[in-house]
Amino acid sequence: MADQTLSPALRQTAEQYLGRPLEAQEEQQLLLLQQNIQSQQPALSGAVQQARQQAQRTISLGQSRATSSVRDLLEAIQQSSSKALQVQEAEEQAILKLLEGSQSLAELRPSALQPGMAGLRPGSQLALSQIAEHLSNLARQEVEKCFQQSFGPLIQQLQTLAERLDAGQAGADGQAASSSEPPSPAVDAPSPPAAATEAVQTSDGVHADPGPASMQ
Numbered sequence: 001m002a003d004q005t006l007s008p009a010l011r012q013t014a015e016q017y018l019g020r021p022l023e024a025q026e027e028q029q030l031l032l033l034q035q036n037i038q039s040q041q042p043a044l045s046g047a048v049q050q051a052r053q054q055a056q057r058t059i060s061l062g063q064s065r066a067t068s069s070v071r072d073l074l075e076a077i078q079q080s081s082s083k084a085l086q087v088q089e090a091e092e093q094a095i096l097k098l099l100e101g102s103q104s105l106a107e108l109r110p111s112a113l114q115p116g117m118a119g120l121r122p123g124s125q126l127a128l129s130q131i132a133e134h135l136s137n138l139a140r141q142e143v144e145k146c147f148q149q150s151f152g153p154l155i156q157q158l159q160t161l162a163e164r165l166d167a168g169q170a171g172a173d174g175q176a177a178s179s180s181e182p183p184s185p186a187v188d189a190p191s192p193p194a195a196a197t198e199a200v201q202t203s204d205g206v207h208a209d210p211g212p213a214s215m216q
Contacts, residue, residue, distance in 0.1 A: 011030070
């Protein structure tokens, strides 16, 4: 029910705005305005309440749809993950079967494994080839290690013996070459001067030293 008297707050606001007290006619107009506003308040309150309820229903509906979408997405992810795990497990079993069925390293080569890898994905085929290559490298390293442990010392001894034999043969060849060289010719001693060594032969066959030369 609308008030029959003007609200003090409304009167004070109007008088402050006009700067003077309200007249009777002005007060009556403000009272009519106040009653009109008060009569519309229930309708406005109902509209606000209705809008609030509508907003709440919309929010609830949106939350339900979002929850349902998230649930469906999680279920799809779970199914996809389960399927991927099943495929991976099946491929792992196939790889193990191929490895167990191989009788030699030659059968682990990619060319020999091609028939058995027909049902595998490219990633699994690559993994199987890498496994085969790794096993081949490990086997080769193990063979080399065993060979070095078993025959390494013997090979070292044989190499040392061969080096000694080569050194002895080289020494014998050097001695033989030095003994086969021809001797160098003797150097003739210089002969003494003829005037100092020539003997004067006498008539009786006795050599005599020449006397001093006669001065002419």
